[in-house]
Amino acid sequence: MAPVNSAQSSDAAAQSSAALRFASQSANTLFSLFITFIGLLAVTFLISRVIPIDPVTAILGERATGEQIAALTQKLGLNDPLWKQFGIYVWDVFHGDLGQSVRTRDPVLTEIGRYFPATLELSTLGILIGVIVGIPAGVLGATKPGSWRDLFVRLVGLMGYSMPVFWLGLMGLLLFYGELGWVGGPGRLDSMYEMMIDVTVPPVTHMILIDTALAGEWDMFWNALSHIILPASLLGYLSMAYISRMTRSFMMNELGQEYITTARVKGMPERRVVWVHAMRNVAVPLITVVALSYAYLLEGAVLTETIFAWPGLGRYITDALLVADMPAVLGGTIVVGAVYIGINMLSDFLYRLADPRAR
Amino acid sequence: MSFLPLARKAGAATLAALLLGAAPAALMAATPADTLVIAAAIDDIVSLDPAEAYEFSGLDVVNNTYDGLVEINPATLALEPGLAESWSVADDGVTYTFKMKAGVTFASGNPVTAEAAAYSLQRAVKVNKTPAFILNQFGWTAENVDAMITGAGDTLTLKVDKPFAPTFLYNCLTAGVASIVDAETVKTHDVGGDMANEWLKNNSAGTGAYVLKSYKPNEGVILEARPGYWRGDAILKNVFIQHIPEAATERLQIEKGDVDIARALTPTDVAGLEGNADVSVVTDVGGQVYYLSFNQKNEMYKNAKFLDAMRWAIDYQGMADTIMKGAVIPHQSFLPQGYLGALDDLPYSLDIEKAKALLAESGVKDPVVTLTVRNAADRMDISQSIQNTFGQAGIKVDLKVGEGAEVLKDYRARLHDATLQTWGPDYPDPNTNSSTFAENPDNSDEAGATGYLAWRNAYDPGAMTAASQAAVMERDPEKRKVMYADIQKTHRETSPFILMFQQARQTAMRSNVQGFYAGGAVDAASFWLVTK
């Protein structure tokens, strides 16, 4: 009986120490997340102080008097020492106060809350398309490197990467909307539905696809889908280039491993070899790649949003930048940055969870 | 085979797209019959409260949801009675009496009274947002406005602080800030003393043909017609203004008939629509004027012959015919067409030989002009053309391109050398441009008078300052007109300003759309007369 007991207890000990390690690593991760976020705030704060745009005149406008300027400067705390201003800044951010837009005088957080769901909807669909097309494309290239289909996949991917976004977007719109009429036009819905949506669909998530599905408004759902499919495909195409390339690279490395050769020699069908065994190991670093692309889409879809009149965060931040609405710019930057850090940490987490070697 | 999986995927995707798009898209080929769908760039809207709205898109909405005492006829652009059916000014020149039109109601059903009118003007002054200065010019402040503007029954009495030209007051009363709001409704939505400023961002309380149903920033504005509009009910029951910032996208939409009116097209898009039988294009002028100005802190720009040389080295017509086609018309004085006293003549044109001769006479050797310009496409195009023609005349131009805010900052601090700018009028009276182009009471650095364009360029207009100040007090409209004509002539021959263009606006409409008025230089857009 003794050996069994000791085996059991050593198992339990091993398990609990693994759990402890996992917990401490997670705590570490969260701490890093926090530090990175503070760093992000520091950089945005620095930028806001260094940019040669005077916030006071920006708020009060051209016709401000000397006393008005002095009063507002005092009120905004611009006369306090820099570290104190930073402290107040951090405090405000953690209380959800990202300041007021200079242009509209609405709270920045409210404005961002308005545009973020649209960006989220578009980027999520985009990354899904990118993954669904990109990963198989990469595998296709990896299994026959140097072949015509490999070259084809790489060329198509490269085109998405090096042709300017607006070119692809406008040409796509011209072809699929203008000439063929296969998809809906710019905006999230047809004008008829835009007029109805506030009345018939309760805004649960502010993402039209989800809200209309929840409300059972299927006409609107299909209409919204027809409007989102083209910009999402565009974003998907852009991320597909990177995803397929990395998949190809990882898969090629993996297929050169000994265990793959062994499996092949043993007579395992190629499909299983690639998609079950190799993919299992490739999936792990691929998560990081997908996370990176997702975050990139969330931040940078400005041109897509402009062409397709999509009321998203990219447009919001860029427009604010062009009129020097610094609170809006920095608020948007913090939100995007925070989401990015979050996604990154999540992918690190999943990576560690999935890959025993990395523990 | 190796291509099969790929082909299958492509096929599936195409099929999905077809299924998704084909059915609903086929149904929605045209816009709903009772809705006017407009594609425009409306991201400039800050607020739809008439006391705060000051940008083009905001004023377009305000023009259709509110009315003022004095109105502008959409078709003729002439002043006509609005909510006041008649008015007069006493001999003292400072007391005005307005008789309110009878039987007009707000969209809420409340009657329009002189008290409501007085309240509206008082409110605009007290809320004190950007356009309040238009009213403050008449000596109204938050402290005195309750006494200066009073209304009882159907009579509104306005007192101003100086005997201004009456046309000055009437013109200003057509501005959006002087809209009459429903006092009772406004008072119920007051939050913390803001006089409903927050509530009016998303709701309307006016007499206009339409009521503001919804406003989603950067997405769209929905207007709904109200029954019982005093000018006759709007013909189209709904207006949906969709925010489409990309001109090429708007073009596709109007070609397909998914919008009825497209307002933000570029001249290239308009040219591309030329053969299209379903789309017609209407050209109108806007209020913005394009000009070059030179900082007279640089002695070179005080040289009269040098300034003249530059005036003849610009290809006004060439630019208006090619790179700026449809976006501008040549215009060479500071009052835009449509304003009282505007001049239509074009004395200057491209004459390189003349420019060279004048340059030689001026005695300036190897001049270098550093031209600061905002990085918008049209400005870049104009400045490159100027660089080219000035170069041919022997004047080197260095382009300094920057962000709008940055360029403006330098300009206001008198740090520029030369700059290409536009100026949009603040209100529909000639004083708005005259006071800024031709007046400069104190040219010193300390004065910090950035409100005057003349000050920004360190330019002392001399006798024109007094002349312009006198013109705003001239009670005879005909005399006033002549005064502005004279000031403009002197200005364009002697000042370091070169007026080049006036904005032109091209609106594309489906050929079944009639009755749309964009408002020219003095008014905003009007939707209630549109049919389709």
Place this chain on the structure above:
Amino acid sequence: MTTLNAWLLDPNPKSRLQSRVGQTWLSWLRFRRNPLAMIGLGISVALIFMSIFAPLLAPYDPIVQSLPDRLLPPLTPGHWMGTDDFGRDIYSRLLYGSRITLYIVMLVILTAPVVGLIIGTVAGYFGGWVDAVLMRITDVFLAFPKLILALALVAVLGPGMVNAVLAIAITSWPPYARVARAETLTVRNSDYIAATRLQGASALRLIWGHVMPMCLPSVIIRVTLDMAGVILTAAGLGFLGLGVQPPLPEWGLMISAGRKFLFEQWWVATMPGLAIFIVSLGFNLLGDGLRDVLDPRSAGK
């Protein structure tokens, strides 16, 4: 010739120089066998050739305007790629623009990856709190939306080509740092590093001489993929007026300027777009070829 060949291919080199040169020659031979890599090399060489000989190859001055000739379509006699909206020949502008493109790309290559490499290897080699601090800094820069950072920098430093390049470089180094660090982590515990350390090599020598060369292949690959991105970012900045100033014929700026004519006069934006595409393709293929040759792990594929 055969003696040179023999010397290069000598399996028992007599000096370090011979060994190094021999290795390079062998790599070149392997590289030559890869047709795609040779195409990539060809394109890159063509780019360099074009930029050097632009004044001789270009039929027109890229800057002088000619308004009567504006917006001529491709295959018009005298302008085989058409003209832009100021009447300037697009082909000539592309040729002169290749210089600017090359300049920007070189400048970014020499700064961002180098900075990233240094930070990544140092972080990976020393580990501990050095690693933690450096990686946190990297994360912050990664989290920052690129355009904002670039625009903020240009707003502070002022517009112009060098500042734009600086802005792009500052936003591009983090991925290189990450890649370098990952490679360093893999390498630092290997035997030969331990052996060299036992021999008394300093950290600096180890990092510079042994660790960094191992990271080079991954960095090079990343660089080639990033080329197009750099050019397009420069285009974005130029479009906002903060990078290269007109009338310089920078390709990205040409694309941005051609945007308003996309439907009718598509060539104004599409020609420079194609140029960027071909150049990125070239660098890409070149990078892949280099990787196959340089990376010992992918040898024998």
